[in-house]
Amino acid sequence: MIRIACAAAAALTLSAPSALAQDGGHAATLTFETGASTGRVLVALYDSEAAWRAERPAARVAIEATAPVVAVFRDLPAGDYAVKAFHDVDGDGEMDVNPFGVPVEPYAFSNNAVGNMGPASWERARFAVAGDVAQTIRIR
Amino acid sequence: MQASRRAFLTGAAALSAAVLTPETVRAMAAMQAAADWSLATADLEADAPRRAMRLVHGRAPAGFEGTLFRNGPGKFRRPGGSATHWFDGDGLMRAFRVRDGAATLEARFADTPKRRLETELDAVVTPGFGTPGDARARVGSNDDANAANTAVMAAGDAVWALWEGGSPLAMDGGDLSTRGFVALRDDLKGMPFQAHPRFDPDGAIWNIGLWGDRMVVWRLNPDRSLHTAEVVGLPRASYMHDFTATARHLVIVLQPWVFERRTLPFAAQFGWKPELGTQVLVLDKTDLSRTRLFELPAFSYFHLGDAWEDADGTIRFDVAAGRDVAFAVEGARVLVEGRGSVPGEPQQLSLVTLHADGRADMISSGVTGEFPKSDPRRAGVRRRYTSHVAGETGGRPLPSGLAVHDWETGRSSGFDFGEAMIVEEPVWVPRPGRSGEAEAWLVAPSINLARGVTELHVFDVGDVASGPLCSWRADFALPAGFHGAWAG
Numbered sequence: 001m002i003r004i005a006c007a008a009a010a011a012l013t014l015s016a017p018s019a020l021a022q023d024g025g026h027a028a029t030l031t032f033e034t035g036a037s038t039g040r041v042l043v044a045l046y047d048s049e050a051a052w053r054a055e056r057p058a059a060r061v062a063i064e065a066t067a068p069v070v071a072v073f074r075d076l077p078a079g080d081y082a083v084k085a086f087h088d089v090d091g092d093g094e095m096d097v098n099p100f101g102v103p104v105e106p107y108a109f110s111n112n113a114v115g116n117m118g119p120a121s122w123e124r125a126r127f128a129v130a131g132d133v134a135q136t137i138r139i140r
Numbered sequence: 141m142q143a144s145r146r147a148f149l150t151g152a153a154a155l156s157a158a159v160l161t162p163e164t165v166r167a168m169a170a171m172q173a174a175a176d177w178s179l180a181t182a183d184l185e186a187d188a189p190r191r192a193m194r195l196v197h198g199r200a201p202a203g204f205e206g207t208l209f210r211n212g213p214g215k216f217r218r219p220g221g222s223a224t225h226w227f228d229g230d231g232l233m234r235a236f237r238v239r240d241g242a243a244t245l246e247a248r249f250a251d252t253p254k255r256r257l258e259t260e261l262d263a264v265v266t267p268g269f270g271t272p273g274d275a276r277a278r279v280g281s282n283d284d285a286n287a288a289n290t291a292v293m294a295a296g297d298a299v300w301a302l303w304e305g306g307s308p309l310a311m312d313g314g315d316l317s318t319r320g321f322v323a324l325r326d327d328l329k330g331m332p333f334q335a336h337p338r339f340d341p342d343g344a345i346w347n348i349g350l351w352g353d354r355m356v357v358w359r360l361n362p363d364r365s366l367h368t369a370e371v372v373g374l375p376r377a378s379y380m381h382d383f384t385a386t387a388r389h390l391v392i393v394l395q396p397w398v399f400e401r402r403t404l405p406f407a408a409q410f411g412w413k414p415e416l417g418t419q420v421l422v423l424d425k426t427d428l429s430r431t432r433l434f435e436l437p438a439f440s441y442f443h444l445g446d447a448w449e450d451a452d453g454t455i456r457f458d459v460a461a462g463r464d465v466a467f468a469v470e471g472a473r474v475l476v477e478g479r480g481s482v483p484g485e486p487q488q489l490s491l492v493t494l495h496a497d498g499r500a501d502m503i504s505s506g507v508t509g510e511f512p513k514s515d516p517r518r519a520g521v522r523r524r525y526t527s528h529v530a531g532e533t534g535g536r537p538l539p540s541g542l543a544v545h546d547w548e549t550g551r552s553s554g555f556d557f558g559e560a561m562i563v564e565e566p567v568w569v570p571r572p573g574r575s576g577e578a579e580a581w582l583v584a585p586s587i588n589l590a591r592g593v594t595e596l597h598v599f600d601v602g603d604v605a606s607g608p609l610c611s612w613r614a615d616f617a618l619p620a621g622f623h624g625a626w627a628g
Contacts, residue, residue: 100351100371117404
């Protein structure tokens with residue numbers, strides 16, 4: 001089972017539907033640089049391109065945005081992963097959009113990837129887990 | 141995140157309806173080698189620090205003090221790929237500062253996400269108005285494609301670099317350094333704010349931002365804070381670069397260049413359908429749901445003059461009207477190539493009248509002209525004069541002179557520098573303490589092609605034909621800008 005830890009530790013959710021327990025799995029530590037300290041940063045971890053496209057996260061977590069904002073996904077089998085995150089600054093549980101449907105709350109992808117006229121691609125956002133890994137994601 | 145992602149995708153798809161814009165002037169030259177006019181679309185490789193300009197003619201009129209800020213594309217070409225359309229170069233803010241009869245010139249690039257990425261890659265990769273972009277682009281939101289290259293609005297100690305598909309970009313009025321995108325309210329972040337805001341005499345500011353067959357109508361307080369923003373439906377998804385206003389009404393001119401398909405670059409989404417004619421939507425400023433729709437024969441345009449209203453409700457405004465969109469699509473591409481014959485016919489300065497009984501008509505002045513401007517003290521109210529660039533002969537793209545048209549007498553008074561000059565948009569500067577419509581100066585830069593330098597000229601609105609009252613000359617050339625604003 002993938003385990004999730006939040007350094008900020010306040011709101012921890014866990015949902016790793018089908019991942020098998022894997023002794024000696026690896027940890028991915030994601031530190032988020034936010035522009036505001038209100039609300040929560042919602043993070044979804046994906047373990048394949050198909051899951052990325054189909055919006056089937058292997059795990060999700062919501063972290064209070066009072067610094068530091070760190071998500072740790074533990075017991076990950078070796079492989080490629082990618083993360084989508086958005087900062088729910090006003091804490092209403094939704095990604096707010098402007099009247100034309102464009103997000104007005106910060107969002108980000110692993111590798112600080114940016115899309116091309118849309119969300120970042122799996123190709124741009126994926127990172128390899130083969131041992132413990134860490135990265136800092138700017139979400140502001 | 142499912143719902144959120146869907147919302148994001150919707151926004152991103154609509155994003156392609158959000159990329160950039162324009163200016164016009166025209167052409168029909170046939171030149172085989174790099175044309176002399178190619179200085180107009182040359183690249184500036186780095187910011188140009190403030191330098192003195194030399195007074196080469198006349199002297200500055202007493203009371204003429206302030207800064208002409210101008211924006212326009214300043215770099216098109218990079219080794220790994222280039223902008224292929226005039227409207228897609230990196231925004232370059234210019235400041236012509238006049239004080240105690242002396243003038244200086246400086247220019248600084250808008251520090252946008254687009255320019256940062258393309259500098260890093262040494263390639264232009266971002267889709268634009270006429271530049272397709274490529275797979276290396278990083279466009280997570282419309283402001284990632286914002287070139288901040290079209291126009292400028294003074295805002296306290298800052299200036300806002302305007303583009304039409306995204307947010308204003310605030311730059312410091314003193315050193316032109318970039319401060320960042322302006323969000324007029326948190327929930328309106330990224331909403332398009334077009335390049336041609338209109339000013340009420342009391343200082344209130346109106347603007348629009350297009351999104352397919354909808355637009356946001358912005359109303360700002362004189363201090364540039366938000367008054368209201370309201371989304372309004374449009375009768376057609378037409379491309380437009382400008383709108384106009386009377387004291388009581390907003391006037392939205394829907395040319396028959398209409399959305400056909402989602403694609404890139406932005407301009408390729410639109411089809412020219414003259415059989416549809418041009419529609420004019422009039423909205424009551426106090427209640428945007430109160431509208432009237434007028435029909436006119438088809439014409440194309442980028443720029444409108446300030447509108448005004450007669451006592452019986454008749455609305456009049458000028459337009460630099462064209463026959464088709466050949467310049468917008470092809471001409472502005474060839475301009476960046478810097479050689480050859482530039483497609484597109486010159487616009488004609490024309491006057492549209494929207495009668496109280498629902499009829500509409502348009503008459504041509506018979507004069508070739510672009511960038512119609514008028515007395516800012518009379519914005520939205522009755523006036524007679526319109527200034528514009530002039531002198532396009534078909535032998536060379538871009539204007540070589542300027543003129544003032546008198547709609548009361550039908551007379552046009554102009555000055556032409558000759559083929560060795562490219563004249564940029566003249567901006568009105570009211571004479572301090574005076575109120576007569578002709579009691580103003582026109583200030584316009586030019587590129588002196590013979591000398592390869594940028595110049596700045598001041599004209600008397602009431603006597604343009606006598607030529608500049610004074611001219612300053614820089615010792616370097618900047619590429620041609622699009623639009624300016626005077627800060628006294």
